[in-house]
Amino acid sequence: MDRIRVGVLGATGNVGQQFVGMLVDHPWFELTALAASERSVGKRYCDVAKWRAERELPSEVGEEVVLPVDPGKVDADLVFSALPADLALKVEAEFADAGFVVASNARSYRMFDDVPLMIPEVNPEHLGLLEVQQDTRGWDGCIVTNPNCSTIIMVTTLAALRGFGLESVQVATMQALSGAGYEGVASMAILDNVLVHIPMEEEKMETETLKLLGEFDGERVIDAEISVSASCHRVAVMDGHTEALWVKMRDDPTPEEVREAFHGFDADLHDLPSEPERVIIVRDEEDRPQPRLDRNAGGGMSVSVGRIREGIRYIAMGHNTIRGAAGASVLNAELLHKKGIL
């Protein structure tokens, strides 16, 4: 099988580095292009990306010359976008128009009517929007997006509970630093502290969830009729968003029934390379999940749940830059490939 040639837009930042790390040994994808902003263009990747992962950057990738985020300069079939939202709006359209498949982690296109907002285990049928998108916009390529990191972790667990009739969700998050980017949170802001506001985060959780759990009628996605109320907070954790949820359901399931639903949840996507053995891992210990101990479960692609109590209340925790960002886009791209779109 020929490997798909892929590039990364915004390759030098925190999420961009995660993309690179996940793509270096990917069985289906071959990393052929690293693109970033003007000040990095023409330089070696290892000189401009301050590599911070434990695993060393492979030297052949480090030697790559950084390209501009210009469809004419990037040689690839698909590009992953870790661009900032303002830039993504313009650039991703240019790539889609030029025939690229764009798998984007940026928020810019998530809520457009003709753009799929996807979690492969949750709403794969929303991929049908791509036809609408190409018809509407006249693009040869297309854009598929994944949700905000906090939303992905929550909605993956909600998907397992759909059968009980979701009615309302309240969620309080304790989010990791990496969600804000490497320079996003000053150490003086968070040491011995909690930050009680993350700009736009509550809004994203409250709107993206409705689209993700909505129904695709062949033309568009009808938002799910669920009420979502979020309170988002930052804590001194490197990676791994922890979320305390209250979920009201029509069928009023018991904690044990909820546990079974989590435990039995399987989207049957195990032919995708990045799909973990278990999408949702149920921890029965009373003090789990914990971000430091559980964030790397399933290669960072599993969501761990625990403390399922009357209410229904439970804790969900997942790796925000893997399952919640780069891995989410890669999984979307793998699904596209499996479906023959790529």
Add this chain to the structure above:
Amino acid sequence: MDRIRVGVLGATGNVGQQFVGMLVDHPWFELTALAASERSVGKRYCDVAKWRAERELPSEVGEEVVLPVDPGKVDADLVFSALPADLALKVEAEFADAGFVVASNARSYRMFDDVPLMIPEVNPEHLGLLEVQQDTRGWDGCIVTNPNCSTIIMVTTLAALRGFGLESVQVATMQALSGAGYEGVASMAILDNVLVHIPMEEEKMETETLKLLGEFDGERVIDAEISVSASCHRVAVMDGHTEALWVKMRDDPTPEEVREAFHGFDADLHDLPSEPERVIIVRDEEDRPQPRLDRNAGGGMSVSVGRIREGIRYIAMGHNTIRGAAGASVLNAELLHKKGIL
């Protein structure tokens, strides 16, 4: 005015030290006895209490010889109890029986029908239970208790909203390390981590709240008819519990009306030395309150609120070992004195 002679039971621990710190210069109380467990008895307080407050331990207090927790050995009118719960059950009764007023931070007697569980600004009329208590038990003294730290911070804000008709409360806490005592949380447990379970904490918040907001009918307290659901978590913060709350109220007030209720809340207790200028401080900045910046507001006795949003959602934050523990007991004692009980 003669100053009231007070002692501290469990004086060497974390909350015990807070008591000592608050009593050293108290205008009404004179610290006359420091009592602790067997291994400290007979030694100088400065040698057995590993003093950790920024403010130096006054040398005359440090020179005090530690007494046993024995009513026959403690010379005082009132004792503050920072004893562990198992010990408190027995010892506090002995002191009350021997004629002492016991102002206890321990959980042992909080939920007994004849023991007042008090926040002076919330339910001062519950002091009426003391007569019932003395009648029932035949004590010359009495026991008055304050709630768990997380409960105090929450309920102080709920008290301001009672006029709207409280119906249900959901609360997710991000609690400080000091709530578990000095040795309570290992550094390896919390660095780069969140702990998603605090033993008994959710239960305390859910039961104590109903008693605190209940009605005293002259004989007993009728629990308030409110539904409280808590999810309690520990984060890497030294002092200051942060709480994200959702409160449903019969009158469905707007965020602005809730803000006004917080802002206007005044229990009119300013003749008590430990009462802060404002019980509830409303922060209008979108990123406040924060534990590091706001925990010492009002000498640690104010509760700060912010981010009042539709829902009604808001953030409450207070100092867990001052307003939430030692200061709570001291304020109770001050109220007892004002009411002529002491």
Add this chain to the structure above:
Amino acid sequence: MDRIRVGVLGATGNVGQQFVGMLVDHPWFELTALAASERSVGKRYCDVAKWRAERELPSEVGEEVVLPVDPGKVDADLVFSALPADLALKVEAEFADAGFVVASNARSYRMFDDVPLMIPEVNPEHLGLLEVQQDTRGWDGCIVTNPNCSTIIMVTTLAALRGFGLESVQVATMQALSGAGYEGVASMAILDNVLVHIPMEEEKMETETLKLLGEFDGERVIDAEISVSASCHRVAVMDGHTEALWVKMRDDPTPEEVREAFHGFDADLHDLPSEPERVIIVRDEEDRPQPRLDRNAGGGMSVSVGRIREGIRYIAMGHNTIRGAAGASVLNAELLHKKGIL
């Protein structure tokens, strides 16, 4: 006595806020001008300085309109400078030329031959350089500087040991985050980590020390003949630089003699408002000093020492933005006033 009118240049930053905090209630100085960069000019101080101290910003100061860093616009007798080094080089000269006394925390002028680099308890006689400075430069005003934060803490302790004949010093620092400014260290850089390089810090400690301990011959300062070797590191501490020192001395004193020298050190400056009761506090506990417990000793103006061992090895610790920055400049200004220069 008329109070001296003082301004702060660079008033919105971390050290600038410390200056404001120290000057609000100063008995000799009256804060009459807050100056900052273009983007803050014309706005209220409370709107542009994100105030982060525990103590609330007094509202009358918060209402002040921020001025440009322009000698023509600032109405004051003395200005404290918390400007960045590149800007300070130009601006401080302009103020000095316009007749202002400039007490600067910036590094720009520290090592100029005609500029006093001062710690009042260490080398007050270096003030004599001001005459040289005014002669040379034709300024009506003048510039006096204080050393780098790490240097101040170390040299204050070395000053107490001069009588033993200082020969060489090796110092390993564990420096606080606030030394880098509020945005200086990303949380992702320091959580669960140590940073082993602080740009220019070792160089400053090695050169400034020689000037500080040097001899003023009426014309210039002859560097002390001491060898200083520094290794500087950043740790996850908010405030308070901890330093492990090895000091070789001609007279080879015992630890007990060194302890006595520290204990007896008194520069007799207690008529200066910011001078702490003890410049050097000796901690005899084997686990002190610690930054969290000891940084605010003497209002943040004392340096704490401990663990004096054979070698001679010891630990020195002080508050880096009070004793090591804003407080250092204020103390210099107080000395200038006492000497009649202001």
Add this chain to the structure above:
Amino acid sequence: MDRIRVGVLGATGNVGQQFVGMLVDHPWFELTALAASERSVGKRYCDVAKWRAERELPSEVGEEVVLPVDPGKVDADLVFSALPADLALKVEAEFADAGFVVASNARSYRMFDDVPLMIPEVNPEHLGLLEVQQDTRGWDGCIVTNPNCSTIIMVTTLAALRGFGLESVQVATMQALSGAGYEGVASMAILDNVLVHIPMEEEKMETETLKLLGEFDGERVIDAEISVSASCHRVAVMDGHTEALWVKMRDDPTPEEVREAFHGFDADLHDLPSEPERVIIVRDEEDRPQPRLDRNAGGGMSVSVGRIREGIRYIAMGHNTIRGAAGASVLNAELLHKKGIL
């Protein structure tokens, strides 16, 4: 090849768990016995060892029943000891007497004249002491020890510099929390703080180093004539001790010569399974090594050095519970096996 049957004494603690993790897949060793204190005996390992490693405990190991630390109950050829020092003194002798090879991480026997204190890359010839030991003590088995974690990291780098004539060493450490055991450092002790004293740590670094670098004359080890002066400190880092060193050498090498010596250091032990590709990794970036980024280099068995400056000063950093504890014992055992002793 038959695999060597090995046991772990003190298997439930922090270092014990590290042993288990390293032995589960070991190519030469088969884990046949988990022994621990009375309160764990007879219970399943997964129920008594609160497993905290990211990698899940293999279920077949978790199901093992914990044995007493009794030579009659442990079925193995070699035992690794993670026992506390007081217990190790008695128990390790019992095992050695009963014919076991004991590879101990405890400090109890390190400084005995007839016990090898070993780092395979540094002083493999000290194994000769085992004959002396068996002659003297009449044991069928034997005890071999590895140094304290801080000492190992330092001495591994010093070994590379022996050719220059080591004269004196000064070292300031910034040590990780895991070095004190899981419950060793309370979170309230270290958050926003540095601890300036680690009991016995400086003494260990100063004495163990002399034995490690000493010469074995066939009968005993003659201490190296080097002066070592240590100042040991604890910082808020999970794993990875960072050390700032000053090393004086007879030949006065340049930083570049020192760098070459580090870079070229190879003990030629690559037939040992736990030997990393590079014992010493030289980092040329000005801000490396850092514990979070570099502690897992070489599977946690490499020591990283950087910032080699005039002085000679440099930074050494290594994983304290792998290279500095469990991995050190395992490497010793591998060397014993290679030498035919096991």
